[in-house]
Amino acid sequence: MPLLQVKDLEVAFEKEHEELVFVDKVNFHVDEGEILCIVGESGCGKSVTALSIMGLLGQQGRVKSGEVLFNGRDLLKLKEKELDQIRGNEIAMVFQDVMNCLNPSFTVGNQMAEAIRIHLGYDKKKTKEHAIQLLEKVGLPDAKAVMKKYPHMLSGGMRQRVMIAMALICRPKLLIADEPTTALDVTIQLQIMKLLLELRDEYHMSILLITHDIGVVAEEADRVVVMYAGQCVEETDVHSLFKKPAHPYTEALLQSVPTIYGDPARKLKSIPGTVPENYQELEGCRFADRCSYATKECYTKQEYHEVEPGHLVRCWKGLLNNDKQ
């Protein structure tokens, strides 16, 4: 049984009095100890998916249907109180925007301590020791001093480390990292990614890593889910994704990334157009209008089907395009 199984998740937001579905029948699972990457362009629903797993959608958002099975329990059916037992305890989350994710009014120590006390029930002294220990673990020199600092006194990289330390408080089984490095410089990005990998091995946790950087996917992921316009379009292990992408979108995505590796004279392939605005209304493939392989059939409903064991794709052609090359 996978650690986390998301089944047919459908999330809608209320916008100007109408309900728009931004996450449409999303399916994927995370196995124990693995890193699953979700990639996709901005606005394709990655964060919303992650937030619905945690029950953090907020007021306007609503899960319309689906299941989120964590260790077999459907998180969507839990009450807020029960969810609090799991959040921060068995599932922890790290967010993208490090500048805003820590409360500016409280010290790092304070923000760590409250979670420790609530989940682990330690006394004051033990709480402090635990917090310091964690901060040291994530590679913050002088952890004691950091405890007393307010978030604005820390650099982006340090804040992200603090966030990670907070996530580790209860040795979670699953860490959801929503673009944890996007806002950071490449050198720091590498530090943080290395840290996450080390921690995964040490704590044997699974990581659901959300990113839009194909490079990060290639460097870190075990398996990958590609999302486009609120839907999963492809899911497979990282090697086969790069070797034989089954969905034209995945393929185009891979080719449009400028890289420092390989032939610099290579012309970048760009995907024409933009994500359709009202993709909710589209019947067929949502990528069809931008797809260089599109045919009439693409404008009918597309099934998310398995083309090879463990390789799912939402394109009726499946691996056909690869064969052409």
Next chain:
Amino acid sequence: MEHKGNMQRVTKRFMKHKLAVVSLIFLLIMIILAILAPVIAPYNPNQVSGGFSKPPSMDHLLGTDQIGRDMLSRLLYAMRISLFVGAAATVISTLIGVILGLLSGFIGGVVDSIIMRITDMVMSFPYILLVLVAAAVFEPGLWSIVLILGFVDWPGVARLVRGNVLSIREMNYIKADIAAGMPKRFILFSEILPNTIAPVFVYATQVFAISILDEAALSFLGMGVQPPTASLGNILNGAESITVLTSKFWLWVPAGVLIVLLVISINFVGDALRDALDPSV
């Protein structure tokens, strides 16, 4: 030429606030009534046209006041005065505020410091005290009330505009203008000013509401609009007597309710406007 698309968007968002729409309609009706007062008022507001303090009747729909003037007519004229005072004071303070705010934010340096000190000063005047002193000093009359209220409310506008100018000045499109060698006046009047109008407009509605309240309070204290000119505040002044309060409701209920309704409608409209004009949504 404000663009249609934008206006439609604003209108659409405004329309979602039902109370605000109702308020706006109410306000419009009241403004029309006020403007048309000379035409529709059944009597001359200063003319003794009936018995003294007579309850509502067919001749006098809202009764007559203590000296036999028609309450309805007086109320219409009073509303006219109150709305005028509010609007004129708002226009004055907004103009002063916008000009000083623009100068302060755009020129900066010493000019900014001086203007901000003056703003501090005016803001530190216990505001109604200033109004009271000034009202007692300058001969009470319509225009002095307008000027006093106008003078008192500008610092808020100035600060708002200054803040806006400072943040807009950092916008890349201003940098692009400088890079394109566009002249300062273009940047100030064509780029910065239009972008501060919306919040100023919203703020102005608040000033409008406050000015009407202040006029009423001053008139009530006998330092505002002076009789025989009717204003909503000085009509209420007559209700200070408990006897009037208990047994002559027509002398004060309409004026009181009218003030509350006018002010609350203005507030509702302002609130909805804030929502509708918010570019961040």
Next chain:
Amino acid sequence: MTNNKKPIVVVEGLRKYYPVGNSNTSRARQMVHAVDDVSFEIAEGETLGIVGESGCGKSTIGRQIMALERPNAGKIWYDGQDITAMSESQLRGIRTEFQMIFQDTNSSLNPRKQIYDILATPMLYHKIATKENVKQEVERLLDMVGLAKSSLNKFPHEFSGGQRQRIGIARALSLKPRLLVCDEPVSALDVSVQAQILNLLTSLQEEMNLTYVFIGHGLGAVRYISTRIAVMYLGKIVEIADAKDLFENPQHPYTKALVDASPIPDPNLRDRSRIVISGEIPSPVNPPSGCRYHPRCPYAKEECKKVDMELQVVDSSSSHLCACPFYATNLAKEE
């Protein structure tokens, strides 16, 4: 290769310091050394990429070249004229020749103006177009950057980020500039759109013989578009070389670390050896003594703490300059 072309911009000893914090509350003036003694040349028709970590002074250089601010020291010659010595009115005469594209597509267009107004007003002001042909001109520009004519009467918020960036490019091009400073024009965009813009920029360059200064922190994009690349660290240029040269033969330990840190979209390469540099970029208020990189440099020597390293020619090519004389030897020793 670039030496035979005449430089369009020459920057010499450029320094720009900013006071720290709010001027009202701080008493002793502390300064951010945003750009500290930087010199380089840009040849006509080339693309100079500038990379470096956040806050290292890339945009500051861009703003100085655009004459949006006055430097504290140093000179910038544009086409032989010293623009740091010019008055605001003199500058206005040549401003149209260099234009800028901004990173933040949200704030770079006035939200209350239609695209037509945004594009037409400067052209009319500078008499680049007349009242009669301005509409035609605007349409031509839109076409050039790949936007539909119907965009004319729309407002910025009706466009996607990529489209807004295209409008920004159109605005910059409308004044027929020779030099374009692009300050992270693609960092905020999705990869697919990023590629569109990069391709647009390269084709425009060929078409109009433009010179670019391309600021970015994604190495991939910079490498893709630049002919020459300058690597900045804490207000200084640590290495400058032709693009290919820089990536194949990085001389400065910081350049090497940057290259290593950039993820490569090929899972087969994930186990390559990469240098992970520790720590973070220090505060530009009190930059470290000597070589500014020494606290993080795994090869730092005693000397590095004291001597401020100058850019020096690297033997392989005369256009390759680096501010670290030790790196190559160190590396050799280690291996």
Next chain:
Amino acid sequence: GGKKNDNGVTNAENSATSDVVTIGISDTIGSLNPLLMDGTEVVKYATSFEFLPLVELNKNMEFEGQIASEITTKDNKTFTIKIDPNAVWSDKEPITSKDVLFSFLCWASPEIGSTGMSIYNIEGTGDDGFVEAGSDSISGVVAVDDKTVQITTKTEMALSTFQNIYGRYILIIPEHILGDVPKDQMLSNEWFNAPTVVSGPYIVKDFDLNHYVTYEANENYFKGAPKIKNLSIKVVTPSQLLTGLQSGEIDLVQQTMGNILQEDFESVKKLDNITVYDGTPVTTQSIFFNTEKVTNVKVRQAFLYGMDRNIILQEFLKGKGEIVDGFLASAGPFFDPSIVPVAYDKDKAVQLLEEAKAEGWDPSTEYNFYVNSGDTTFTQVASYLAAQFAEIGLKIKVNTVDLSTLMTVAGSGDFDLLAVQYSYIPVDIFTDANWLLSAGGWTRYQNDEVTKALMDTQVTVDTDKIRESYRIVDSVVQTEVPMINAYVISGLGAKSNRLQNATPDVYGTFLNVQDWEIK
């Protein structure tokens, strides 16, 4: 008023108040220092609880001795003051001539500079009413013996005038306590805020001039220890007089200190714990013309004929008052009923204006009419008058201003018409009339006949002669119209039924305060 009173008196106060008698007033108390008397009744009464004047008027408008047992004159120039032999300070020291001399000297000291009244008519003072700085006596004020003082005036003065101004307004203060205080420190002297020695029935315990004064009985009061041990004055808004009376917060409202709103008259009357008293009509609502600006007599007459004073009296004052022409109201000894007030006559007014037009009067003239904004009744009347005058073709612009502004305008003569509530004391019209009808007075009206008639009132003691002189004055006022007496107010006084022996009236309410009692 209405039904609520039938539900019984609602008393929000706790029972601790029951032994305190509270007088409600609607004007703030300027000061408790007798030397700072500003002419308001409130200050006069509040201070004279502590320091008695020489004499005081009673209900019947006769002078009753306070400190003095009697004041006499033979020639209207020398006045002999006999001090009550029983009069003692609260420290049992007798009140003597020294105290009277000292008190008069204080009023004449330039270092003190009292502005409540200048005593320039007393021999030995200058035109400003002050003696030389540093003088320790006034030559016109001498002690005959311990209990007799003689005062000489520069010009003749009727006894009633003498008694009214010097007798009533100069409160006698203790020389043996204050004699050594430097004169320039008298006004700011803290002693007056908590006097240790008084001559009156009460002594101040605590006060806040804008809100209240509380008094304690002077057990050694020479006219008998007051039965009520705690008296207090409470300053409230006019509308709160009614609520205060109803709730029991206020026990007594006297006409000149507490101004019960006309609208509330009926309601007060209906209160069943309260007895009301109509005050002697003396306070007049006078409309003064600036005769230098409104020069045409016919126009002034038109104003008089054009106002329906009866309606005003009935509707605005609910009939509480009277209508007279001239200064004298029906109360008092000098009233002459032969002067019949001009009746409302619109046609006559129009005709007068026609005649005025023929004399060159410009009918488009707009007259500036200044009105005290604090007088809520008259602001309404003014609006009514404006409407009435408009009917006969007189344009007036009502300017409602606060009292200070009104006084400034009055002083500068920057007005055409000016309305002021003015109390002409029936026994002493002279002082006010003489000033008002003079070049320096508000009307700027000068008429030798009037001046002579007024002077005549001062040289005789014969009531009939005085009455005749005043008749001349009033009839000139009626025909020449430098002033219109819009109405004479009979104010409403009220008293809680638990309070015995007290009768609120314009004069003399507090003469017997020591006999007041609570049931």
Next chain:
Amino acid sequence: MWKYILKRIAAAIPVLIGITIIDYLIMSRAGSPLAMMHGPKISESAIEVKAAMLGLDKPIYLQYFDWLKQVLTGNLGYSIKSYQPVTSIIGSHIGSTLLLMGTSLLVGLVIAIPAGIYSAIHRYKKRDYTLVTLSFLGTSIPSFFLALIFIYLFTVKLGWLPSSGMITQGTGGDFLDVVKHMIMPVSVLAVSIAGTNIRYVRSAMLEVLQQDYLRTAKAKGIGRFLVINKHALRNAMLPVVTVIGMQIPVLFGGAVIVEQMFSWPGLGLITMNAITSRDYPVIMGVCLLTAVVVLLANLITDIIYAIVDPTIQYR
């Protein structure tokens, strides 16, 4: 921090002087306090003597300097009307004004803060709309009108509460007595304070509720109570603190009317009376005092702000 405070105080001094100059100029236009004294009982020359005694015959700027000199020695002069020292007049009334203002502010905030939070949490629901409408009503009712209605209801109709003063006349005024007298004036002021602040708290809260750090806090599973009452509230109070600071002058103004309506023995009534009698040493004293209070309030708000907001550093 101390340095900062000193600096702020130093910066406030020119503002203060500016205010007094403007005040003085206005006052000088108001006409002489002696105008009231003209009349039959006084001679013109006596008034001239008095004017000279009070220094009113000097040019206005000299009068101002005299006044300023006096103030610098800690003496605000004497009331022209009662000859009491202005300092003691103010001293004996400021307490009750502050009591009224302080209590009203407190009551207003005690209503506004929970209501604002509640409203924000239940945004766009019926309860939210109701609260917002009520808050608008609170700001839209003229305070004198509300005071009239209260007096009518609670004193005239029901007879529950006394309508004037601060203590029952003649008694020492025990605590309960004062409370009874305070209920109406405090309610009137509190209604408008609460009305204004409900919306400020609400919008500050809405702003904070959208912040990422709240999501972080929730993700830690610390429970809704802590998330709202610790993480959100603390940050939402920041803008509210500033707004409250700015309301102090307005509050002062509101107090004048309310004090007048309820004969509250505070500065408001003193001021009104001083104004009508042109007693300008008193008016100047009150103006100076209120300006100081307002500037102090600004300073204190900034300091509180600095204490609650760690991102602000003072030097």
